[in-house]
Amino acid sequence: MSQSWEPKIIAFLCNWCSYPAADLAGVGRMQYPPNVRIVRVPCSSRVSANLILSALKSGADGVLVSGCHPGDCHYISGNLYARRRFALLKNLIEFIGIEPGRVNFFWAAASEGGKIVEVMKTVSASVKELGPAGRMVKRFDVPARSPQQKFA
Amino acid sequence: MSQINSKITEEIRSKVKALLSAEEIAAFVGFIDGTLPMTARPFTARSPEDADRLVFNSFCVVNPAVYLPPLLKSLEPPRRPTDPLPEGPLPKVGILATGCWSRNISIQLQENQIARERVVVLGTGCRGMVDMRKVGSIIDGREIEKAYELDDRISVSGKGFSEEILLEDVLRDNCLTCICPNPVIMDHRVGGQVPDRRVDNRFPFVDEIESKSLDKRWEWFQNEISSCIRCYACRNVCPLCYCPTCFVDDSRPQWVGKSLDPADTSIFHILRAFHCAGRCTNCGSCETVCPMGINMRVLTSKLTKDVIDLYGTEAGVDSDAPLPLTTYSETDRQDFMV
Numbered sequence: 416m417s418q419s420w421e422p423k424i425i426a427f428l429c430n431w432c433s434y435p436a437a438d439l440a441g442v443g444r445m446q447y448p449p450n451v452r453i454v455r456v457p458c459s460s461r462v463s464a465n466l467i468l469s470a471l472k473s474g475a476d477g478v479l480v481s482g483c484h485p486g487d488c489h490y491i492s493g494n495l496y497a498r499r500r501f502a503l504l505k506n507l508i509e510f511i512g513i514e515p516g517r518v519n520f521f522w523a524a525a526s527e528g529g530k531i532v533e534v535m536k537t538v539s540a541s542v543k544e545l546g547p548a549g550r551m552v553k554r555f556d557v558p559a560r561s562p563q564q565k566f567a
Numbered sequence: 568m569s570q571i572n573s574k575i576t577e578e579i580r581s582k583v584k585a586l587l588s589a590e591e592i593a594a595f596v597g598f599i600d601g602t603l604p605m606t607a608r609p610f611t612a613r614s615p616e617d618a619d620r621l622v623f624n625s626f627c628v629v630n631p632a633v634y635l636p637p638l639l640k641s642l643e644p645p646r647r648p649t650d651p652l653p654e655g656p657l658p659k660v661g662i663l664a665t666g667c668w669s670r671n672i673s674i675q676l677q678e679n680q681i682a683r684e685r686v687v688v689l690g691t692g693c694r695g696m697v698d699m700r701k702v703g704s705i706i707d708g709r710e711i712e713k714a715y716e717l718d719d720r721i722s723v724s725g726k727g728f729s730e731e732i733l734l735e736d737v738l739r740d741n742c743l744t745c746i747c748p749n750p751v752i753m754d755h756r757v758g759g760q761v762p763d764r765r766v767d768n769r770f771p772f773v774d775e776i777e778s779k780s781l782d783k784r785w786e787w788f789q790n791e792i793s794s795c796i797r798c799y800a801c802r803n804v805c806p807l808c809y810c811p812t813c814f815v816d817d818s819r820p821q822w823v824g825k826s827l828d829p830a831d832t833s834i835f836h837i838l839r840a841f842h843c844a845g846r847c848t849n850c851g852s853c854e855t856v857c858p859m860g861i862n863m864r865v866l867t868s869k870l871t872k873d874v875i876d877l878y879g880t881e882a883g884v885d886s887d888a889p890l891p892l893t894t895y896s897e898t899d900r901q902d903f904m905v
């Protein structure tokens with residue numbers, strides 16, 4: 416592995432706590448690793464297994480999913496339902512041989528800009544340690560046509 | 568002929584005949600003899616005469632609950648999707664149910680796919696169904712021309728051979744680890760109650776895989792699914808899979824590509840199993856119908872095991888308890904989080 420390799424990490428952050436936390440980090444000029452690409456979702460329970468696996472399939476080296484702390488979900492209990500699903504999904508993908516550090520979950524409140532930066536740093540360091548994702552990546556994907564192309 | 572099963576068969580026939588003649592039900596989902604030896608075919612009886620063809624034996628390997636939601640729907644008067652349901656009672660459907668089949672019916676009820684008042688369940692205890700592949704390996708793959716069952720054995724014969732095989736040697740793996748051989752819901756009983764089986768370890772295959780290293784597990788998974796031809800028979804036969812559009816058929820976004828790329832096949836298997844998390848009843852239909860002999864039930868078993876470990880419940884056993892993934896507790900474990 417070359418020294419310059421940097422992992423790509425997709426972060427699914429909920430609109431109401433985790434995304435604002437990342438925003439707060441930005442406003443506060445806290446630096447977080449540029450490896451993390453953020454996708455804003457309405458709630459952590461929006462993050463289906465489909466989304467997580469699609470990220471891996473499309474070449475993400477790591478995935479981060481974050482929502483409000485239990486009790487703080489904007490939709491009352493979305494994150495509590497999601498917590499059960501995440502626990503099972505994480506176990507299942509590790510069962511079939513996906514490295515434990517690839518898919519990560521955490522909670523962050525809107526005020527926790529510092530925490531989200533810390534988590535991003537730890538996760539990107541540990542994914543870097545794991546090296547490029549090899550499992551679940553689709554190698555010969557035909558590039559999808561964008562909607563614009565359709566009308567071209 | 569197996570005394571036990573022929574008695575059940577007789578009882579099913581007379582009960583279904585009575586129900587159909589009295590027009591109490593419009594149709595009954597059961598089994599008739601298949602065209603090949605050792606097979607039974609799912610069948611919808613719609614007239615009292617049809618009822619005479621019904622059978623119950625150790626070859627009923629498909630979970631008939633899969634037919635229930637579409638059959639009930641097809642018996643409703645035609646109407647546009649936005650029109651309200653017509654007044655008055657709708658036609659009912661009868662169904663045969665063993666332990667796991669009844670659990671699937673119970674789950675369909677909990678998930679609002681069927682209405683209790685439209686379903687008449689004929690419940691029977693089940694002593695397990697035969698795995699054709701196990702029989703095949705005992706007789707070295709020779710062609711079976713004739714087969715019949717006795718109470719604890721099946722007798723198979725073909726060109727130049729005739730053998731009696733103990734039933735317990737050829738039961739399907741899911742039947743060997745069955746914890747619920749008697750129906751959890753029923754309106755009429757056919758046959759007797761069967762004793763609960765003694766199951767020391769419910770998840771032997773899961774334990775075996777769990778004990779491997781990460782790389783070995785990946786190797787096992789890739790090897791297991793490598794021959795999958797993505798016929799989706801395992802999905803079609805599953806009574807949990809009633810989605811109008813399955814994720815495998817979505818085209819934008821396309822969650823799984825149409826190719827046989829290992830990544831696509833892996834995602835198909837992970838997601839199919841995951842969609843059954845906290846719902847699978849270990850009925851074994853998926854594994855039985857797979858033309859490639861893939862043991863994809865290991866994945867759903869892993870999920871079942873985790874659900875029991877983490878949330879202490881299991882789908883369909885107690886019809887009053889909510890399904891594990893439709894509920895939560897504030898104290899659910901979250902030590903898997905960073």
Ligand code: SF4
Pocket residue numbers: 794795796797798799800801802856857858859860861863
């Ligand atoms: S039935 Fe078997 S071959 Fe067909 S999609 Fe399922 S696992 Fe693959």
Ligand code: SF4
Pocket residue numbers: 802807808809810812813814815838839842843
């Ligand atoms: S695999 Fe999932 S999406 Fe497909 S029918 Fe089953 S539950 Fe629905």
Ligand code: SF4
Pocket residue numbers: 630804805806807843846847848849850851852853854864867
């Ligand atoms: S996943 Fe397989 S064993 Fe589970 S309910 Fe569906 S068909 Fe039965």
Ligand code: FES
Pocket residue numbers: 429430431432433457458459460481482483487488489490493494
């Ligand atoms: S809104 Fe943040 S987790 Fe539900």
